[in-house]
Amino acid sequence: MIVAFLNQKGGVGKTTLALHLAGQWAARGKRVTLIDADPQGSALDWSERRSHEGLPRAFGVVGLARDTLHREAPELARDADHVVIDGPPRVAGLMRSALLAADLVLIPVQPSPFDGWASAEMLSLLNEARIYRPELAARFILNRCGARTVIARETAETLAEHDPPVLAATIGQRVVFADAPQSGRLVSEIDGDSPAAREIATLTAEIDRLSLRKAAP
Template sequence: MIVALLNQKGGVGKTTLALHLAGEWARQGKRVTLIDADPQGSALDWSQQRARENLSRLFTVVGLPRDTLHREAPELARGVDHLVIDGPPRVAGLMRSALLAADLALIPVQPSPFDGWASAEMLALLGEARIYRPQLAARFVLNRYAARTVIAHETVETLADHDPPALSATIGQRIAFADAAQTGRLVYELADDTPAAREIVALAAEVGRIAP
């Protein structure tokens, strides 16, 4: 299964969610490779920080910010259970290639009208990709979600009848994600039974049920 986390807008949490999805599946004993397709290389930086901290490698991280990704990803997917792509912001060629490679596109959005406007470009690219890959599945993922805020409720209502729909699993605004990233860790490695760790477990489970 190839899962790509994509959005034209930067700063929506693609890398955080990609790393934690890969980490959760690895924790379950799955064989996982993560492709860092973002020229900024944040997932690679995380992996290098993990090595400096002398932490065990949970999964392989490969830098591949090229628009030939759709041709190279199937080879990387052989021999693993999950291939996770951390996509780039604002690089249409790379994003098209990631969409053509993926079985499932996850679109992280924050409860904000600005994220909604940026997602329109993403949906246009998704529509283009489905011309060639009509079986491509897609879902929004609500990230940094504060359930009690008005904007959060408005965002949920907006996405309720949307195509693609939003996942039921949401990820809250948690300082644990920033704390983990600084040391090359994942939230479950800081503390296993926390809201952040439970949210990632729920996200991985729901994604696993959707993808072919």
């Protein structure tokens, strides 16, 4: 399965979510490759930091920020159980290639009306990709949210009325998500029983269920 975290808007947490989904799958014994398709190379930086800290490799990270991604990602998928794509902000050609490569597109948004407006361009590209890939699945994911805040609830309710729908799992605004990359770690390695680690586990389980439904005849 190839999962791509995509949004034209930067700073919504694509890299953090991509790293943690890949890490959760790898911890379960899956063969995982993460494709860093962001020219900024944040996932590659995380992998290098991990190596410098003397930590074991959690999963493979490959830099592939070019618009041939839709041809190269399936080749990488042959040797992996899952491929996770950390997508670029505002690079239309590369974004289109990532959309054509993916089986499932996850669109991170933060609890803000501005994120909803900014996603319009992303949805336009998604609809364009579905002309060629009508089976392409997509979901919004609410990230960096306070679950009990009014704006988080209103954002979730607004997204519930849209296609694609929003995942039930949400990821909170937690300091550990910002701290972990500085040491090349994942939140589950810092505290496997923390709220952050449990949120990632819940998110992964929901994605697994989507994968099973998609694979069903």
